[in-house]
Amino acid sequence: MHLEIQTAPRSGTTQRVALFGRLDTHSYPQLDAELAPVLDGGDPPVMSLVLDLAGLNYISSAGIRSIFKARKALTARNGKLLVVNPQPQIQKVFDVVKAVPMSDIFTSVAEADAYLDMVQRKVVSGDEDE
Amino acid sequence: MDIRLSVPAERERLDDLTVAIAAVMERHAIAQPVIDDVVLIAEEVVCNAADYGFDAGQEREIVVAIRAAEAALHLQFRDNGRPFDPLAQPAPDLDADIDERPVGGLGVHLVRQLARRVDYVRDGAYNVLDVTLDLTPSETGDAP
Numbered sequence: 001m002h003l004e005i006q007t008a009p010r011s012g013t014t015q016r017v018a019l020f021g022r023l024d025t026h027s028y029p030q031l032d033a034e035l036a037p038v039l040d041g042g043d044p045p046v047m048s049l050v051l052d053l054a055g056l057n058y059i060s061s062a063g064i065r066s067i068f069k070a071r072k073a074l075t076a077r078n079g080k081l082l083v084v085n086p087q088p089q090i091q092k093v094f095d096v097v098k099a100v101p102m103s104d105i106f107t108s109v110a111e112a113d114a115y116l117d118m119v120q121r122k123v124v125s126g127d128e129d130e
Numbered sequence: 131m132d133i134r135l136s137v138p139a140e141r142e143r144l145d146d147l148t149v150a151i152a153a154v155m156e157r158h159a160i161a162q163p164v165i166d167d168v169v170l171i172a173e174e175v176v177c178n179a180a181d182y183g184f185d186a187g188q189e190r191e192i193v194v195a196i197r198a199a200e201a202a203l204h205l206q207f208r209d210n211g212r213p214f215d216p217l218a219q220p221a222p223d224l225d226a227d228i229d230e231r232p233v234g235g236l237g238v239h240l241v242r243q244l245a246r247r248v249d250y251v252r253d254g255a256y257n258v259l260d261v262t263l264d265l266t267p268s269e270t271g272d273a274p
Contacts (some may be wrong), residue, residue, distance in 0.1 A: 002223070007133075025141055025177050026145065058166065060170055060173045060240075061174055061237040062177070062238070088163065089170075092163075093240065096239070096244070097222070097224065097240060098225075120220075
């Protein structure tokens with residue numbers, strides 16, 4: 001088995017994508033292709049990308065580069081990339097290359113959703129025009 | 131455990147190598163985290179060699195030897211590409227802002243961090259990379 005990607009229906013400006021299997025030098029183009037329309041924006045553009053890694057068993061530097069690219073595209077428009085439930089091998093590689101700040105890694109989808117809700121409320125309450 | 135695997139140094143053949151490495155290590159009851167590290171190191175080293183190490187048209191071969199001894203696992207990668215010392219590449223600046231960092235150089239950094247030590251020598255027509263990993267007793271299937 002290699003990489004399987006499940007893109008959930010979009011919820012507001014949040015997009016959840018679940019990865020299963022292996023994200024490596026063979027499979028990273030598949031993730032890049034799947035994320036391209038998400039990162040291109042849409043109207044309104046996706047501001048929060050939640051990568052659910054509970055089913056991902058293995059990542060190499062090629063996979064890390066794909067996640068970096070996605071993160072860069074999102075932060076360029078003040079968006080966020082959150083990572084949920086990385087398995088031990090994934091967490092170890094993330095730690096070694098400091099791929100994702102600890103504050104953007106969550107242990108469950110519910111926890112990430114709660115965080116995004118909180119951020120969203122802050123944005124709405126801080127913007128009188130909306 | 132003392133094994134030797136030989137494959138063409140091509141990205142397309144990497145799976146043949148990593149699947150074989152994982153199978154042999156599983157048979158020797160090596161712990162899964164160690165197998166993950168070895169497979170990752172093999173992927174990073176072979177990809178670098180395949181990308182930078184060969185002239186067009188050159189026959190590409192990489193030989194991987196794996197040997198478990200006492201509290202260590204020794205990996206040796208030997209390829210017939212042009213001289214290429216992966217350890218001479220500059221280390222990535224991991225403390226720079228994540229969004230400003232270049233995305234290259236991570237593979238070699240991972241290998242260095244996962245290994246206890248890494249040594250490169252040019253041996254005649256071959257690049258030889260020796261990688262030593264720590265192996266705790268609970269990780270070696272050969273332990274009594």
